[in-house]
Amino acid sequence: MTQSLRHIRYVLAANPVTGIAFALFLLLLLLALFGPTLAPYDPLTSDTASALQAPSSRHWFGTDQLGRDILSRIMVATRLDLGIAGASVVLAFAIGALAGTAAGFFGGWTDRIVGRSVDTIMAFPLFVLAMGIVAALGNTIVNIVYATAIINLPIYARVARSEANIRREAGYIEAARLSGNGEARILLAYVVPNILPIMMVQISLTLGYAILNAAGLSFIGLGVRPPTPEWGIMVAEGASFIISGEWWCAFFPGIALMLAVFCFNLLGDGLRDIVDPRMRT
Amino acid sequence: MSEVPLLAVDDLAVEFRTRSGTVRALERVGFALARGETLGIVGESGSGKSVTAFAIMGILDAAARVTAGSIVFGGLDLLTASERTLQEMRGRELAMIFQNPRAALNPIRPIGRQIEDILIRHANVLPAQARIRAIEKLAAVNIADPERRARAYPFELSGGMCQRVMIAMALACSPALLVADEPTTGLDVTTQAVIMDLVADLARREGMASLLITHDLGLAMDYCDSIAVMHAGHIVEVAPAAELFRAPRHPYTQKLIAATPRPAARLGDLAAIPGGLPDLRRDDLPPCRYSARCERRGEMCDETLPMIEIAAGHRVACQYPQ
Numbered sequence: 309m310t311q312s313l314r315h316i317r318y319v320l321a322a323n324p325v326t327g328i329a330f331a332l333f334l335l336l337l338l339l340a341l342f343g344p345t346l347a348p349y350d351p352l353t354s355d356t357a358s359a360l361q362a363p364s365s366r367h368w369f370g371t372d373q374l375g376r377d378i379l380s381r382i383m384v385a386t387r388l389d390l391g392i393a394g395a396s397v398v399l400a401f402a403i404g405a406l407a408g409t410a411a412g413f414f415g416g417w418t419d420r421i422v423g424r425s426v427d428t429i430m431a432f433p434l435f436v437l438a439m440g441i442v443a444a445l446g447n448t449i450v451n452i453v454y455a456t457a458i459i460n461l462p463i464y465a466r467v468a469r470s471e472a473n474i475r476r477e478a479g480y481i482e483a484a485r486l487s488g489n490g491e492a493r494i495l496l497a498y499v500v501p502n503i504l505p506i507m508m509v510q511i512s513l514t515l516g517y518a519i520l521n522a523a524g525l526s527f528i529g530l531g532v533r534p535p536t537p538e539w540g541i542m543v544a545e546g547a548s549f550i551i552s553g554e555w556w557c558a559f560f561p562g563i564a565l566m567l568a569v570f571c572f573n574l575l576g577d578g579l580r581d582i583v584d585p586r587m588r589t
Numbered sequence: 590m591s592e593v594p595l596l597a598v599d600d601l602a603v604e605f606r607t608r609s610g611t612v613r614a615l616e617r618v619g620f621a622l623a624r625g626e627t628l629g630i631v632g633e634s635g636s637g638k639s640v641t642a643f644a645i646m647g648i649l650d651a652a653a654r655v656t657a658g659s660i661v662f663g664g665l666d667l668l669t670a671s672e673r674t675l676q677e678m679r680g681r682e683l684a685m686i687f688q689n690p691r692a693a694l695n696p697i698r699p700i701g702r703q704i705e706d707i708l709i710r711h712a713n714v715l716p717a718q719a720r721i722r723a724i725e726k727l728a729a730v731n732i733a734d735p736e737r738r739a740r741a742y743p744f745e746l747s748g749g750m751c752q753r754v755m756i757a758m759a760l761a762c763s764p765a766l767l768v769a770d771e772p773t774t775g776l777d778v779t780t781q782a783v784i785m786d787l788v789a790d791l792a793r794r795e796g797m798a799s800l801l802i803t804h805d806l807g808l809a810m811d812y813c814d815s816i817a818v819m820h821a822g823h824i825v826e827v828a829p830a831a832e833l834f835r836a837p838r839h840p841y842t843q844k845l846i847a848a849t850p851r852p853a854a855r856l857g858d859l860a861a862i863p864g865g866l867p868d869l870r871r872d873d874l875p876p877c878r879y880s881a882r883c884e885r886r887g888e889m890c891d892e893t894l895p896m897i898e899i900a901a902g903h904r905v906a907c908q909y910p911q
Contacts, residue, residue, distance in 0.1 A: 479689055480694055483694070483695075483758075487711070498695060501698075
């Protein structure tokens with residue numbers, strides 16, 4: 309345990325950018341956990357008397373058209389946005405990585421079925437597919453998670469498939485077979501752990517993408533509905549005030565989105581370095 | 590042989606179905622191996638040495654088919670045994686080491702843990718004791734400071750060290766038979782000798798039979814009780830090691846021995862064997878697959894290929910043995 313902590317510290321020291329990403333990630337995590345308690349104002353209470361106020365010492369990020377504090381809304385929204393992205397990535401990873409690994413490892417019919425299913429998903433413009441799924445299944449958070457998971461699934465399946473396929477003929481797989489391991493055990497105990505470092509990068513990248521996707525769905529009116537605080541909705545609602553000069557309504561939630569995506573994109577390499585023992589020298 | 594052999598391969602034939610035709614990789618391969626004995630299988634690349642090993646271990650490629658013969662190990666026909674039985678046998682009764690040991694170790698698991706996995710799985714060792722036993726196994730293959738090395742990952746070890754680890758893994762459950770497929774290829778000569786001595790020593794101590802597959806005749810000579818020479822999927826000659834070198838009867842064996850470097854010989858004196866292996870996809874392969882390269886070829890060669898027993902344990906597949 310102390311050894312892995314020391315290793316994490318080493319990785320962070322070796323690559324300062326990873327350190328920044330981890331700091332941002334911690335901040336996001338903190339907001340997701342304690343956002344509602346930390347928020348200075350109630351994110352839902354409107355106060356029309358102080359509508360559309362510019363950033364000030366009372367309202368750091370200003371107020372929106374109903375007088376709600378934007379900072380509070382951004383903080384409270386973190387949990388929902390990260391939650392949707394996290395849940396959908398976990399779902400996409402669990403199904404996609406397993407199906408892809410099995411396809412790459414077993415080949416033959418498994419490969420054909422998984423491959424064609426993935427191709428079918430990829431044949432659609434992914435955001436339009438997500439819109440279609442949410443529109444068809446209904447406008448709930450669970451359905452946004454499903455839609456985001458489905459459009460992320462092909463990436464996992466493909467990466468896992470090619471990585472498993474390379475390792476199918478590897479010496480240690482043969483050696484595992486020679487020491488009496490069954491195929492299912494080899495897949496779960498040898499192939500999956502070996503491609504995990506690569507999948508880690510993918511997880512982190514798609515987390516950023518999933519946040520954008522969830523926010524995007526809300527932005528066009530599918531997905532999370534007002535008055536629930538959510539970054540995408542806030543940008544959408546704020547967008548109409550940019551022309552009249554109230555830039556802060558869209559600007560700050562937009563920055564929050566950008567920082568979250570930025571953080572997850574940077575996090576990938578750092579995560580891989582931590583998971584992959586070959587980096588431990 | 591009067592006693593029942595540990596491993597009896599009889600009349601084995603293996604084919605590979607490829608897009609460009611059927612490759613007859615093995616034909617009429619037969620040999621027997623007694624408990625504690627070491628048999629060397631030598632031959633040039635593509636002669637079928639490794640295919641023989643894979644067939645015994647039951648890990649032939651999906652494109653391969655065993656078309657004839659039997660492989661009986663300790664009274665059990667490995668070719669008809671269920672996959673479940675084979676999984677139980679592998680690692681416990683049958684073990685294998687091969688070349689490029691670094692690739693054969695799981696790159697993301699410390700080597701000690703990899704040995705523990707095998708012990709827990711096959712040797713009924715309790716997880717609590719596995720660590721100590723794994724360290725013992727590492728010490729048995731002469732790895733210095735085994736406690737520390739047990740925590741090392743394969744990429745942190747040298748090639749020779751990886752081969753020792755692999756031997757420790759293969760021998761962890763005291764198997765009855767060890768198949769060593771080119772175990773020292775890619776290691777330098779000193780390490781080669783150390784590794785081979787180690788295997789021979791452990792084999793003697795455990796009463797383990799071994800099958801040494803190599804293209805190095807000198808190595809086979811030093812470490813094997815008897816040697817089978819393979820050429821293009823046929824065993825052309827089997828004999829006790831000393832006799833094979835003293836009195837080789839097959840023209841191919843004679844050429845091979847003449848082509849083996851010796852300290853006294855100069856490079857220019859080494860013989861080369863003309864020609865190459867025949868295309869094993871041909872439908873009209875002659876009975877003797879060496880005949881196209883053979884100086885001793887006669888008209889009988891196109892008729893049949895006999896297996897002549899010249900002396901006890903010395904058989905040669907040639908119409909004109911000398």
